[in-house]
Amino acid sequence: MISLADMITEQAEPYSSSKGESQQVISSEAIAAIAKHHAQPGSSIEAQALRQKITPLRYLRNQNAIPAQEQILLLESSIAQVGLGGLGGTLLDIFLRTGIGSIKAADGDLFEESNLNRQSLSTQKTLGWEKSRAANQRAYTINPSVSFDARHLFLKPKELPEFLTGADIAIDALGGLETRLALQQAAARVDIPLVTGALAGWTGYVGVILPGQPGPAEIMGRNNAAEEMLGCPAPTVTLIASLMAALTVQLLSGHPSLLAASIFVIDLKSLTFEKISL
Template structure:
């Protein structure tokens, strides 16, 4: 494990290391961290670019899709020259070009219940940039079982939301299903291909996701666990909603079982 920054890295990151609460120690924690970004589309684009620029030591990119022309108004990590390429390969190329200090690993496949455990176990933190609820539930459940922080974002039309899930920390930290209780297999909302999405909204939410991931790794500021930040682009307003654990949620009984096992 790296125990210090190189002279080149110190020069590269000097403007963020002078931020209060960041410092060289925080930068070293970023260098030592492994972050998985699931989804290399509209949200994943700014998340990946900013995490690489910030100096996260190892970034994994997971996505099974290919770049299409209709992606380009919002998925700013891709360009015309990337059409029909795997999104993971396109994104990885941009990250390696932008910051040679970052190790980028390509996972060119969709994440599902059959591979989520082995994939997520390789990382310290996950950023969910996917756009369907089945996948998001799978990611959230896997992160909860593995006790790995999950930074989750979503956007549609001109609105977006972001929160962090760390339900394994106790009752004050609700899970994905506390926010979205529903019957398995049913999606709550149509995708952006049906209702649309404004590109800059994804930049806002993705940028917030990147910052929350940095905060979790460094240990600075207040976590969004237990809070949902809602962004309304048309009114240029944000709102914070308190999120509490639902007593009937599976995460409550699961955490109680884990507590009993530890104390037995």
């Protein structure tokens, strides 16, 4: 059998940028064929290609912002995300396109028409669907190299540690406040960071909670009145999710967190951004 490295080299093609710079690249189609031949996830093939200084075309526009060694770290990383609604759907889209190698997610909800204003997985076609079903289909169409598993269930507090086990980072994409503290405690129990975010109207916050550190769930309570009264407009949802995704990518890439033991509070009405220590 031809070796993995040799097969990647055979499938590589020359590529010249608009500036005339040349490099070797490999297509998503070639990655999929090699992955099938060697019975490995596509993300593993992409990581190996990068080690051979061959850039997957999918990540060509990542490379000046995410160096090859950091892209490899992302491809070999695993995250566990709780929630596939407003924040969760946008986060999933970003994680898939960025190339995080393994993602598992859970959400027991169904899509309804009121989700259409902000939830990227919610469409006229998916109304009434399980959010996990829409997420599984979306993941395959965006990036089949990612190992993705979405489950249709509302995780109970006692189930959270097992769900998070094996992940490098936990992602809090929950709606409301009811389960956030349990998720924070579960992440600490399995000794992984938690990236969290929430919003109400035009305001929101994001944070990184390292095991043993305080988090916003300890001071926000469990009352969802603010979100219900102020609403969930798409610009706030998208911004908070994007900030959460950036924090996740930084952590997985080996960079220290700039938000440990603190939160970043955003108000899009007044365009204010504040860092608050917890």
